[in-house]
Amino acid sequence: MIKCLLVEDQTLVRLGLANLLNLDSAINIEAQAEDGLQALALLAEHSFDIALLDMRMPNLDGLGVLQKMREKGDKTPVLIITTFEDCDVLVKALNLGARGYVLKNIELEELISAIKQVVAGERVLQSAVTDFLLKKQLSPQLCLTDKEQTVLQCLSLGMPNKVIAKKLDNSEGTIRNHVSQILAKLDVKDRTQAVIKAINQNLI
């Protein structure tokens, strides 16, 4: 019997999924959490064979939970179940040791087999998901430097160059250069697109 922790914020989805999975004789949802903090508390108190993690949640999101688990040395296998095909979140999740990443539109049988595979020590990625990985592999040198990260953060708060310059104690020209660099790395044409990408891909 596979002992599962199910973490998902929407009550209906969580209860429904728990019900469905419990129908499988090999799977038992032993605990449920509706946000990241609850999940961490449950992980600290009990041991599970696998944690099924939603990404987008209030309080502490899926990545946050993974991060904390790694900090605490928690080795519970994690299968990410999310609505969104997001390359960067995927990469971050895998780097934080997630063992699987599937989209919510998966078929029930596939999900069940994914759970069993992860528990068996395998890695599970949907093909839609591996495509992204490949794309990422092919174009590496796109990492933002610390300063660029900082500037991107400011952009994401809606600051114009002048304000960023004052805040970071730089000249406006310098900030313009950084912004220009960021746009090139993110492969977008203006700050608005950069912010959209940053928000969607959790770069901030």
Place this chain on the structure above:
Amino acid sequence: MIKCLLVEDQTLVRLGLANLLNLDSAINIEAQAEDGLQALALLAEHSFDIALLDMRMPNLDGLGVLQKMREKGDKTPVLIITTFEDCDVLVKALNLGARGYVLKNIELEELISAIKQVVAGERVLQSAVTDFLLKKQLSPQLCLTDKEQTVLQCLSLGMPNKVIAKKLDNSEGTIRNHVSQILAKLDVKDRTQAVIKAINQNLI
């Protein structure tokens, strides 16, 4: 026994929800559809006491289904179940005769009682939802017009004015005016801030 049609695109959510609802002795999910077109086909062939409609779907979304139902004179009561608190969609849905509008984070018991109320001929709106209605009533001048909505949507996709103008078949100057108006209504200083606000407040 209440005969239900359940329309929801994500397999896991749909099956889970069907299972949960069927646990209630008064409710029976008689048919399921995974997009709007399937839903219409089922509605044409069978009769239901209530249709549970997701909003965001491929092929034909919830509003589209409602629209078609009204055109055909289909009086099946509709309860909208959606993830998003979206003022305009809510208003449109109600205008198209939806009898209830609840968010997916509703508790199971509440959902069940909402279904029973709708079947009994009542109207069901969550308080989170009526708040929006009130806000709309109280500050009409801050409401975006349809066109402004459209433009904001384009902004949120990162389009520059020139592209928006071409897409909407307007002059660039007109788009500039609309953008200017949007900025004023959202009380922000540039398009980037507008997009941030739109994303955060689910205005899109």
Place this chain on the structure above:
DNA sequence: CCCGAGCTATGACAGATGTCACTGTTTTTA
């Protein structure tokens, strides 16, 4: 020790953006 990477800065430039004032047309509504 030198090279490269990251950070800073400047100036010049083209284009994009946002504001304003003003003019119409159409549609809604009171």
Place this chain on the structure above:
DNA sequence: TAAAAACAGTGACATCTGTCATAGCTCGGG
């Protein structure tokens, strides 16, 4: 029907943005 919105457009203007070339500084690794 008359007033009020929404919609479309223009031209002028100031400012913001993004690009490019160039150059100096510092620091860590080979």
